[in-house]
Amino acid sequence: MLTEAEQHEIEAEAAHYPERRAVAIDALKIVQQHRGYISDATLTEVAVFLGLTRAELDGVATFYNLLHRKPVGRNVIWICDGVSCWLTGYGRLRRQLEQRLGIQEGETTADGRFTLLPIVCLGACDHAPVCMVNDDLHHDLDPAADPDRMNKLLEPYR
Ligand code: FES
DSSP states (O other), rough: OOHHHHHHHHHHHHTTTGGGGGGGGHHHHHHHHSSOOHHHHHHHHHHHHHHHOOOHHHHHHHHHHTSSSSOOOOOEEEEEEEEHHHHHHHHHOOOOOOOHTOOOTTOBTTSSEEEEESSSOOOOOOGOOEEETEEEEEOOOTTTTTTTHHHHHTTTOO
């Protein structure tokens, strides 16, 4: 069951729209903020709360790739594998991150500090290669240009 805080936050968003279904993504993001990810049971709870079928909400959750359907680490690194990033150092950046974290793309570090996930185009192609750590966009990350930049960048994320 959704907590009172979750319900209150979703209702506050829904008040801006004529139909509750308009806040489907916002509702899932709110619940994700509270719980870390959207389990199958959580998805059902949100669907019931919004008056949607589980299948309708599942369709939304599937197409919005910033929603986690499995547990993730305390910090999520989204590495862009779009064309511009591919051409400007994505491979080098990915290898550097995988080496530094001791995991492969799609995995979480043993201490639960980081999850490394791919994402297609973060809209900063003119500053490729880029990644996003939680909600923070970081750009111009080719390790060939500055081998230590990514390491320093990750330090504040605990
Ligand atoms: S392709 Fe990476 S930001 Fe656009």
